[in-house]
Amino acid sequence: MSEPETIRMEISSDGAFLPSVRQFVSDAALAAGFCPKSAGLAEAEANSLWIGLSGTAPGSLLRLDCSFTENNSLVLTLSDVSSGKVHGMRTVRGACE
Amino acid sequence: MNVPQVSLESLAEEPSVSVLRLSGDIGIEHISGIVQRVDALPENKRAHLLIDLSAVGFLSSPVVGALMGCRERLSRKGCSISLLSPRPELAEKLELMGVNLVFRHYRTKEDFLKDFRWEAREESRKLQLQIPARAGYVPALRHLISGLLLCKGYSSREAFVLESIVDELSNNAIEHGHPPDKKFCITFSFDKRHARLAVTNSCPELSPEEQEKVRDKFRNPRVESDAFRGRGIALIKKLSDEMTFHVEARKIQVVVTKLREEL
Numbered sequence: 001m002s003e004p005e006t007i008r009m010e011i012s013s014d015g016a017f018l019p020s021v022r023q024f025v026s027d028a029a030l031a032a033g034f035c036p037k038s039a040g041l042a043e044a045e046a047n048s049l050w051i052g053l054s055g056t057a058p059g060s061l062l063r064l065d066c067s068f069t070e071n072n073s074l075v076l077t078l079s080d081v082s083s084g085k086v087h088g089m090r091t092v093r094g095a096c097e
Numbered sequence: 098m099n100v101p102q103v104s105l106e107s108l109a110e111e112p113s114v115s116v117l118r119l120s121g122d123i124g125i126e127h128i129s130g131i132v133q134r135v136d137a138l139p140e141n142k143r144a145h146l147l148i149d150l151s152a153v154g155f156l157s158s159p160v161v162g163a164l165m166g167c168r169e170r171l172s173r174k175g176c177s178i179s180l181l182s183p184r185p186e187l188a189e190k191l192e193l194m195g196v197n198l199v200f201r202h203y204r205t206k207e208d209f210l211k212d213f214r215w216e217a218r219e220e221s222r223k224l225q226l227q228i229p230a231r232a233g234y235v236p237a238l239r240h241l242i243s244g245l246l247l248c249k250g251y252s253s254r255e256a257f258v259l260e261s262i263v264d265e266l267s268n269n270a271i272e273h274g275h276p277p278d279k280k281f282c283i284t285f286s287f288d289k290r291h292a293r294l295a296v297t298n299s300c301p302e303l304s305p306e307e308q309e310k311v312r313d314k315f316r317n318p319r320v321e322s323d324a325f326r327g328r329g330i331a332l333i334k335k336l337s338d339e340m341t342f343h344v345e346a347r348k349i350q351v352v353v354t355k356l357r358e359e360l
Contacts (some may be wrong), residue, residue, distance in 0.1 A: 007234070008227040014211055017222075020244030027237030058110075058210040061223065 005032065005067040006085065010081055013056040022047050027067060032068045034094040042074050045090035049078040052088055056080070062087075068094075103127055105134040110210060113217070114145045114183075120152035127190075128163045135167040144176040145217065147209060151182035160198060168200065177201075181209060190212055215249065221288040222249065228280050230271045230298070239264050242285060245297055246292070255358060258336050259292055265329040266296035274298035290357050291338075297350040308344045315342040315351070 007028055011017060026043035034042065046064070056062065061081035068074055072094040080084045102121060108114040115138060117131065138144065148164065150156070150286045172268040179201035183191060191197060203209040214220035224245065228234055239260040246256040263283065270281040303311065318330035334340050339354040 005229040005231075006227075007229065008225075010222070010223070010225040012222040014215075014222055014249075015208060017245055020241055020248060023244060024237050024241040027240055028234060031231070031233035031237055056207065058207055058214060059220065060335040 004070055005068045009064045009066070010061050011062045011064070013058075013062045018047065018050050021050065021064065025064075027052070028066055029068075029074055029092070032074070032094070033072075034070045034074065034092075038074075038092060038094050042076070042092045045076055045092055049076060049090060053078075084095070098190060103130045103134065108147065108206075110206075111145075111213060111297060114147055114213065116147050116149050117154075118149045118152070122155040123153055123160050124155075124157045125159045128160055131160070132163055136170060138171065138174070140174040144174075145213060146171060146178045147181050149181045150187060150263060151184070151222065153183065153187060156187060156191075157296075158194070160179050160260065161191070161194060165199060179203060179209065181206065215286060215289070219288045220349060221286045224283070224285040225279055226283040226285075228279050228283065230274070230276050232268060232271055233263055235267045235271075238267055238283065242294075245285075245288065249287070250289075251287075251292075251357070255355075259294065259355060262333050262336055262355070263294060263296070263331050266294070266351055266353070269329055269351075270298035270349070274300045292355045292357075293352065294355075295352045297348065299348055302346050303344070308346065311344045311349065312342065315340075315344075 002036045009021070009024070011021065022043045025046040026039045029039035029042040030036065049064075053062075060090075061076075063081050065077040066074060067077070074092045074094060076090045077086060077091070078088050102119070103123075104118045106116055106118065108116050117134065119127075119131075135146065138146065146167075146326075157228065171178050180191075180196075181203050182205065183202070188202075191202075201212075215222070222245070224241075226238070228238070242263045243256040243260040246259055248254065251259075267283070270276065274281065276298040278299050281296060283333070284295040284297070286293050315330060318328075318334065320328050320331050333351075333353060336355070337353040338356045341352045343350040343352075
């Protein structure tokens with residue numbers, strides 16, 4: 001990948017959406033050139049970020065930034081749209097050994 | 098464990114929801130108190146009874162049976178019923194008894210409110226994406242839109258229609274929009290009755306004539322019988338209930354509305 005790319009997602013905080021969000025992170029990682037194993041890790045990290053949320057208010061929006069960096073890593077950042085509070089951040093390496 | 102108690106009150110966040118709060122060890126001697134309170138609930142199609150089990154240590158089988166009976170009578174009045182926050186040991190027992198197959202159950206009040214407002218208040222869900230303008234990301238978008246719809250009760254057919262629309266609009270934004278900022282934006286919202294999708298991209302400056310040409314493509318999409326491509330707009334118009342477009346010198350936006358076919 002020649003330059004960093006960021007996907008910014010803002011989504012209603014509904015627990016039912018977790019499987020789709022996880023799948024999206026994995027699909028996007030594959031599209032960005034990650035190997036299947038690393039895409040699977042990215043999916044697991046997205047899952048762990050979301051599961052770690054506790055009692056988000058009904059109607060609130062969550063922001064998930066997926067930044068594919070120049071050194072072939074994916075940085076996932078989950079935050080609250082209205083307060084800007086960052087719930088967590090994870091980095092996944094894109095290349096399988 | 099505290100002295101067993103049974104009380105009924107309204108939920109502050111949603112007055113049409115009554116909360117039956119149980120605490121302590123609930124046995125056969127509490128059944129009449131529970132049944133009396135539940136049966137006194139007025140007939141109301143939008144009403145809901147939430148049974149708060151967070152402070153319950155033990156729930157006897159006859160009480161579970163009585164709650165099943167309450168559910169039956171409440172459903173005849175048009176009310177629905179669900180369980181809130183049983184402790185892990187009680188949750189395990191209820192699962193063994195198959196209660197989780199009969200009652201909806203929620204881990205937290207927030208989870209309940211989200212689901213209740215979707216079902217009863219027809220609250221919408223939202224998704225906004227800023228995504229690099231690369232065709233490789235489009236399959237991920239398709240899966241995402243489809244997954245969100247399916248998990249909220251849309252049929253496979255309805256989800257497929259929406260994912261086809263997002264596919265066509267995204268590919269158009271990438272291939273024909275040539276966005277100078279190399280990204281495009283998707284705004285998607287849906288509730289129990291309809292879905293609305295907007296795809297927006299920036300574009301190199303269009304003269305008034307070029308803008309009109311783009312508008313004409315949206316108004317009167319032409320499908321050549323021997324062409325392999327170029328059917329996108331015609332397809333979107335056929336699949337959607339409404340399609341509008343906004344063409345400016347540096348921005349193009351297409352908005353599609355799709356009503357539910359199966360409710």
